Amino acid sequence: MGKDAKAGGKGKGKQAAGGSDEAGSKGKGKSGKSSDGLGTCTYVKARHVLCEKQGKINEAYKKLQDGWLENGDKVPPAEFAKVAAEYSECPSGKKGGDLGWFPRGKMAGPFQEVAFATPIGATSAPFKSTHGYHIILCEGRKN
Template sequence: MGKDSKSKPKDSGGKGKGKQPAGASDDAGSKGKGKSGKDGLGTCTYVKARHILCEKQGKINEAYKKLQDGWLDSGDKVPPAEFAKLAAEYSECPSGKKGGDLGWFPRGKMAGPFQEVAFNTVVGATSAPFKSTYALPSSFHT
């Protein structure tokens, strides 16, 4: 996930409750005021992300393995369209029907680890699976 210099989000969709996210997507970015550090993250107010949310750890591991085999193991970024296909196939969140797209959301909208991963994943990167506050495995694509 990342940031840019814009100050208002295009949309503020997304829900942070429920199962864990399983990755982040390339079409994500972040908006807001703040200085960027060497990593380009800086401090942002909004972020845009895709995710895969699964109740079972084994299911998110299977989805993440496909991301690794296809792109991550070779050091490539996961194309947003490919992440969206996996989200549609694996995600148990209503956003799965939209390729896992959560849209733009502000700091404080999502809970705990979900927000931390969303605001700390570099733009275009995919996070490893993690457990959210709601004890379900997830992954983000920024």
């Protein structure tokens, strides 16, 4: 899932995470990658749901909205994991969508951009990559 291609540098500056990246505000310049607009962290811990069809990812997202997002709440990782196990077509779905820690440059373009731009504890809106449609839950960042 997305591990076969590196980001081509396309659109890196457009997806800035703003001031919500706690880890990104520390150690400025340590990684030497702060100019890309995605913060200074070099690793993200994330879960995701991957579906081939847009309709299916929208169903999964609606389930998250109905439970938490429409109330402004954050989706608990255990609940996100249940949705991932039910809807995800990625092998990681069996592990609740857990991708563990991965470095910048490991995942394909749009996936990496969204993963590094999503605030810790937040869930992304559905988006498309070369592998299908995704929803990401960012669980952590580190250098």
